[in-house]
Amino acid sequence: MKLSSLEDKLDFRVAALTIEIIYRRKLGFDKSFLEACKKAGVRGRPSAYDIAYRSLLSSYLAEKVLVDNKLGTLPLRRKSAFIVAFRLIVVEKIRCSPFIFGGLIPGRLQKILHSLRKAYVEEIAESDNPIEKLSLIYSHPKWLVEKLVKNLGLRETERILKSNETEVMWLRVNTLKTSLENARRRLEKEGVCVAEDREYPILLRVIESKKSIDDLRTVKRGYVIPQDKASVAAVYALNPRPGETVLDACAAPGVKTSLIAQLMENRGRIVALDISDSRLDSMKSLLKRLGAQDIEIIRADSTKIAFRRKLDKALVDAPCTNSGAIRKDPALRITLRKVNLNNFTSLQKYLLSNALRYSNEVVYATCSLAPEEGEEVVENMQNSLVELKYIGGTTGYRKYSSSKLVRRFFPHMHQTIGFFIAKLRANTR
Numbered sequence: 001m002k003l004s005s006l007e008d009k010l011d012f013r014v015a016a017l018t019i020e021i022i023y024r025r026k027l028g029f030d031k032s033f034l035e036a037c038k039k040a041g042v043r044g045r046p047s048a049y050d051i052a053y054r055s056l057l058s059s060y061l062a063e064k065v066l067v068d069n070k071l072g073t074l075p076l077r078r079k080s081a082f083i084v085a086f087r088l089i090v091v092e093k094i095r096c097s098p099f100i101f102g103g104l105i106p107g108r109l110q111k112i113l114h115s116l117r118k119a120y121v122e123e124i125a126e127s128d129n130p131i132e133k134l135s136l137i138y139s140h141p142k143w144l145v146e147k148l149v150k151n152l153g154l155r156e157t158e159r160i161l162k163s164n165e166t167e168v169m170w171l172r173v174n175t176l177k178t179s180l181e182n183a184r185r186r187l188e189k190e191g192v193c194v195a196e197d198r199e200y201p202i203l204l205r206v207i208e209s210k211k212s213i214d215d216l217r218t219v220k221r222g223y224v225i226p227q228d229k230a231s232v233a234a235v236y237a238l239n240p241r242p243g244e245t246v247l248d249a250c251a252a253p254g255v256k257t258s259l260i261a262q263l264m265e266n267r268g269r270i271v272a273l274d275i276s277d278s279r280l281d282s283m284k285s286l287l288k289r290l291g292a293q294d295i296e297i298i299r300a301d302s303t304k305i306a307f308r309r310k311l312d313k314a315l316v317d318a319p320c321t322n323s324g325a326i327r328k329d330p331a332l333r334i335t336l337r338k339v340n341l342n343n344f345t346s347l348q349k350y351l352l353s354n355a356l357r358y359s360n361e362v363v364y365a366t367c368s369l370a371p372e373e374g375e376e377v378v379e380n381m382q383n384s385l386v387e388l389k390y391i392g393g394t395t396g397y398r399k400y401s402s403s404k405l406v407r408r409f410f411p412h413m414h415q416t417i418g419f420f421i422a423k424l425r426a427n428t429r
Contacts, residue, residue: 001094001095002094002095002096002097003088003094003095003096003097003100004096004097004099004100005100007047008096008097008100009099009100009101009102010040010042010045010048011045011047011048011051011100012048012051012081012084012085012096012100012101012102013040013102014033014036014037014040014042014045014048014052015036015048015051015052015055015084016052016077016080016081016083016084016104017035017036017039017040017080018032018033018035018036018048018049018052019032019052019055019056019059019080019083019084019334020036020076020077020080021035021036022056022331022334022335023076023079023080023334024076026335027331028329028331028332029052029053029056029329029330029331030329032331033048033049033052036048036052046212051084051087051088052084053330054087054092055083055084055086055087055088056083056139056330056331056333056334057087057138057139057165057330057333058083058086058087058090058091058139059083059139059333059334060135060136060137060138060139060140060333061086061091061120061136061137061139062082062083062086062087063079063083064136065082065086065112065116066079066082069112071109077104078104078105078106078109081101081104081105082105082109082113085101085105085109085110085113086113089113089114089116090113090116090120098110130149130154131145131146131149134149134154134157134158134161137161138158138161138162138164138165139333140161140164140326140333141333141336141337141338143338144323144336144338144369144370145157145161147369147370147371148160148161148369151371151397151398151399152397156412159412160369160410160411160412160418162412163327163410163411163412164326164327164411166327167327167328168205168206168327168415168416169205169206169209169213169226170197170203170204170205170206170226170227170228170229170232170416171187171194171203171204171205171206171213171219171224171225171226171227172202172203172204172224172225172226172227172232172259173202173203173204173223173224174222174223174224174225174258174262174290174291175202175262176258176261176262176265176266176290176291176292177221177222177223177290177291178223180196180201180202182223183204183218183223183224184204186217186218186223186224187204187216187218187224190209190210190211190216190217190218191209191210191211192206192208192209192210192211192216192218193206193207193208193209194206194207195207197229199229199233200229200232200233200236202232202262203227203229203232204224205229205415213226214226221289222289222290222291225255225258225290227255227256227259228328228416228417228419229409229414229415229416230324230367230409230414230416230417230418230419230421231255231256231317231365231367231417231419232259233393233407233409233419233421234256234315234317234363234365234419234421235256235259235260235263235315235363236263237363237365237391237407237421237423238260238313238315238361238363238423239263239313240260240263240264240268240313241263241264241268242264242265242267242268243264243267243268244264244268244269244312244313245268245269245270245271245309245311245312245313246260246264246268246269246270246271246311246312246313246314246315247270247271247273247307247311247313247314247315247355247358247359248260248270248271248272248273248314248315248317249273249302249314249315249316249317249318249351249354249355250273250274250302250316250317250318250319250351251272251273251274251280251283251297252274252276252279252280252282252283253279253282253283253286254272254282254283254284254286254287254292255286256315256317257270257272257283257287257292257295258286258287258290258292260315261287261290261292261293261294261295262292264294266291266292266293266294267294268294269294269296270294270295270296271295271296271298271311272295272296272297272298273298273299273300273302273305274299274300275299275300275301275302276299277299280297280299283297284297302316302351302354302355303347303350303351303354304354305354306358307358310358310359310360311358311359311360312359312360312361313359313360313361313362313363314355314358314359314361314362314363315362315363315365316348316351316352316355316362316363316364316365317365317366318344318347318348318351318352318364318365318366318373319344319347319348320344320348320366320367320368320373321336321337321340321341321344321368321370321373322336322367322368323336323367323368323369323370323373323418324366324367324368324369324409324411324417324418324419324420325367325417325418326418327411327417327418328417341370341372341373342372344373345372345373345376345377348364348366348373348377349377349380349381352364352377352378352381352424353381356381356386356424356426359426360425360426361389361423361424361425361426362423362424362425363421363422363423363424364377364378364421364422364423364424365419365420365421365422366419366420367417367418367419368418368419368420369410369418371396371397371400373420374396374397374406374408374420374422375396375397375400375402375403375406375420376400378402378406378422378424379400379401379402381424382402385426385427386424386425386426386427387424387425387427388402388405388406388422388423388424388425389405389423389424389425390404390405390423391405391406391407391421391422391423392407393407393408393409393421394407394408394409394410394413394414395407395408396408396420402422405422406420406421406422407420407421407422408420408421409421
């Protein structure tokens with residue numbers, strides 16, 4: 001196989017632009033790709049999407065090559081192009097005509113790429129530092145790898161990092177608009193093969209799809225909605241029932257809010273809060289498409305808002321580092337920063353504390369693999385007035401006293417993103 005056509009050149013350019021935008025603007029992968037397509041004056045291009053996605057899987061190794069060759073200060077545009085070329089030439093051993101580089105990979109960089117042997121990755125694997133080795137081979141932040149190894153050991157950590165190389169897609173059937181059987185039939189007609197989840201019958205795992213999930217009519221019409229199993233589990237842990245008053249403290253973009261409405265059969269009251277006007281606008285559109293009703297959407301700071309009456313239940317799906325979402329968004333391999341961890345932990349405690357003032361039961365959830373955004377937060381909240389309730393499933397990190405009462409999802413075990421869920425109840429005795 002050799003890449004040499006104008007189409008190959010365009011794919012290379014879009015892939016390199018995607019990575020450059022991730023570095024420059026700290027956007028997620030999908031947003032960066034759309035921006036890259038816009039700049040290149042093209043639409044779609046699944047092949048470019050795949051190249052950019054795969055390139056991020058080996059981005060740390062590519063950067064190390066540049067540093068080892070005293071090219072660590074290479075301009076960002078050339079650096080991004082090098083990351084893509086490294087993936088194609090060194091990792092995947094694809095022959096590439098210099099034509100497709102569009103002048104972004106000068107002769108010196110091409111010589112470096114072609115001089116690297118296929119055993120390069122294996123040589124890195126011989127490193128004496130196992131944390132650094134895993135970080136480089138699987139392109140994950142060193143600080144995150146260190147935390148995982150500390151709590152799970154080397155073997156389990158490597159299985160997580162390996163699982164993050166492939167995305168798994170879940171679809172939740174929207175029973176406000178259709179039945180499980182009808183949704184499956186619609187998906188089959190569109191060339192989508194799915195498997196029903198044993199734990200949550202309304203959940204389908206995508207085995208194969210002939211089209212992009214977002215392009216499916218079944219998705220566009222609101223019969224099914226993409227939602228990870230771990231995210232669904234958080235709402236099921238809340239167990240909202242018809243007639244109850246439920247708070248969704250960090251509601252936008254509204255996917256979990258719509259599931260709350262679905263489980264309540266559109267009977268009851270949902271108070272959905274978020275601090276972002278733009279996210280709330282998008283949320284309103286989504287909820288309308290999904291047929292979710294009886295929802296009060298309010299722009300407010302959930303760390304400070306007060307209620308006159310007690311609410312039955314509250315969901316705090318708190319802002320976090322998103323360290324568990326690398327499988328879903330490979331841009332996090334570049335944008336994830338340890339410096340944000342303490343800020344998020346503090347915010348999560350404020351959100352949870354305020355929710356517990358006004359709700360009898362609170363489910364706290366984060367898309368994080370870090371115990372600072374999970375076990376340590378809920379243990380900080382535990383006292384004579386607040387107790388943790390058992391919710392089943394895979395438990396938390398063993399070193400914490402709360403581990404048997406909380407639930408964690410891991411990419412390699414559950415085919416999901418990394419996720420933490422805890423259920424807290426105000427002790428009224």
